[in-house]
Amino acid sequence: MTGADSRPPLTEGIMLTLNNIEVIYNDVILVLKGMSIQVPEGKIVGLLGSNGAGKSTTLKAISGLLKPEDGEVTDGSIEFLGETIHHKDAADIVSRGIFQVMEGRRVFEHLTAEENLIAGGYTRRDSNAHHDIEMVYHYFPRLKERRHQTAGYLSGGEQQMLAIGRALMARPKLMMLDEPSLGLAPLLVMEIFDIVKRINKEHGTTILIVEQNANLTLGVADYAYIMENGRIVLEGYPADLRENADVREFYLGLTEVGQRKSYRDVKHYKRRKRWLS
Amino acid sequence: MDLFIQLTLTGLTNGAILALAALGFVLIYKSSDVLNFAQGEFLLVGAYVTFAMLAQFGLHWTLGMALTILIAIGLGVLVERLVLRPMIGEPIISVIMVTIGLSSLLKAIVSTIWGNLPKAFPPFIPSQPVQILGATVGADRLWAIVIAMLLLGIFTFFFRRSKEGIAMRAVADDQQAALSMGISVKKIFAWAWSIAAATAAIGGVLVANIVGVSGELANFGVRVFPVVILGGLDSIPGAIIGGVIIGLLESYTGGYIGQGLNQVLPFVVLIIILMIRPYGLFGQEIIERV
Known part of the structure; x- marks a missing residue:
């Protein structure tokens, strides 16, 4: 090398x-x-x-x-x-x-954007998860608008944001x-x-x-x-x-x-x- | 008119119990893509275990039911661990064949322990006749509807709001992605099988309470298929509505047209649904992005 x-x-x-x-x-x-x-x-x-x-x-x-x-x-x-x-x-x-945001976004298509975020925070044992959803929305305001939409119907960019937001949820x-x-x-x-x-x-x-x-x-x-x-x-x-x-x-x-x-x-x-x- | 109400109530009862059995089926399919052909046998086991607890060991029904549910959960975990986990990665058709084997096994175990003769179920659900709009119906049938609806409500809430419920749906969507966020797919499968076995056990008790305990109970499992195909294999509301529609349909054809036809009609519905709407009334269409 x-x-x-x-x-x-x-x-x-x-x-x-x-x-x-x-x-x-x-x-x-x-x-x-x-x-x-x-x-x-x-x-x-x-x-x-x-x-x-x-x-x-x-x-x-x-x-x-x-x-x-x-x-x-x-x-x-x-x-x-x-x-x-x-x-x-x-x-x-x-x-x-360690959290990997996988190639091709891999959002859970049939879950809403917000449910995707909750799944991202699955390993969290503390109760701040709710606060963190707001933190993700702070970085990606567009996800907040789409929070109740089925993730499969989001645009590619929004899905990538969701994938990163999901990772953020795990801190x-x-x-x-x-x-x-x-x-x-x-x-x-x-x-x-x-x-x-x-x-x-x-x-x-x-x-x-x-x-x-x-x-x-x-x-x-x-x-x-x-x-x-x-x-x-x-x-x-x-x-x-x-x-x-x-x-x-x-x-x-x-x-x-x-x-x-x-x-x-x-x-x-x-x-x-x-x-x- | 009385007959109509009578048939409606009977249909709703059967529908509610069918919905419970279908719920377990949907749960397993939703999280792991496996069609569980042993669902009817889970009903059978639940009914016989409760029968043993109440009639043979003379336990109070609250304790008996609690133990039955615990045993059913244990059975679910056991099946997942011993039968399904070794099958991970195998083609889905092999896993389905395994559940067919499992159904024979459970049936054999039950008939070895309790024999083949039908038995009367210890009546712990009040069954005095109740008058509703001129029709007479057993209180136990009304209880069956109430209990089934309550359970279905709890599950709907569980899947929409709780973290574990959302994780289960996530696993159903994309196992590897779920794994990448620390969701243990094995644990989720164990959950799905336990919940399926427990709801089936409760369903089994409700049916046995009405028709008595016998090997016939397992046939309820076959009747689940029209329900889930109609409602959509992966939809919980679909399982409920499908159950009610099939229950009512059976009841009306049995009452107005003739016994015998009511056994066939659900399967006619099944074939028609498969032809015109294969994912069922509420099933998920595959989302295709262009």
Whole structure:
């Protein structure tokens, strides 16, 4: 692994550590091949990568959702606040303060918006849940207007807001967002990223964002990892990653003026990548 | 006119009990997509256990009923743990076949313990005749309606307002998403089976109180199908209204047209509903977003 710059990687106040984990699906398919990341408390960390790199699998490994899909962490360890969590079940992990907002929003379609929020606060044992519904409405006023509407009939943007609101209801220490921009209009995506940033600022919630949209993620993140083929190939501060030639070309779509890269260069990059990882 | 009121009351009683049995069925389907073919046997077990508590052990009916409900809840948890949990991830049709096996098993256990002869149910629900609008009806039938309505009201409230109820509906919608917010799907399934078994047990007691205790009670389970298909497999109000409609329909055809036809008619309704509105009167259509 190489940092994009000489600055030391962000390591103080680490909340979550993935130490060289390996995930295997159906006993044979190796999806994560020695994946390591660190998420410092109170920061926003981005995890970038193309389709099939293993980003969602990483999140599911953290939140304990691999088992229903026949996946398993076979090697390495996941530590959250000093405790090993990769053998705990999902309910336990949620009550420890990790909440995953799943890809594709996954709202409960036949429940109303407000019932979705109540379901989000399921693990809460205190009675402040009602107060928290108002807090969610404060961030997403549009949900308040739609509170009694069946969630399945909300627009995509409103559903994404509901999915994040549902996570807020659990008052997580670490919120993990899986492709929050998926299928949404650019303006709406900006709005949602702004709110995520606000949640991070105002609640101190640590955030791990998995995205294909690198530009946007580097805009909000304090630190970012780039993942390919089941492992991290690059990490660094957003400003440094933006300067990196490979990132500019393959993740941000920026090339030097007027230049069109040929397939030979792509092949060259792939070779180099193998060296890097 | 008297006959009409008489038939209406009989129909409402049967309908209310059918609704109770259907409720358990809907609950299981709603939370886990499983059609429980052993629902009728849950009624049977409930009736026989209560019979044993009251007639054989001579307990007071309050204690007897409380114990029956506890046993039914235990049965629900046991079935979930031993029979259904190992089936998680298997095709739904295998799970349904397992419930058919379970129904035979329960029937066999009951007939081994209590034999096959019909027995009189210890009368603890007052049954003196009551005059309503010129028709005479047993008080026990009125009680059956009251108890069924009360239970159905409680459940409707439970599903709309309580956190556990909402969690159950959430599991029905999207198990993995529910899991991601810390809702234990296994616990929810156990809840669903327990509540289903307990309501069925109460339903069984109400029927047994009217017709006596016998293996015939299990046939009530088959009559649940027209009810849930009519009302919608996943709708609680549907179970209630479906129950009442089927109960009344049976009663009117039996009274005005002839006995025998009333056994068939519910299934005719079932076929018609399946043809014109397969998700039932109140069932959920799949929400499709474009």
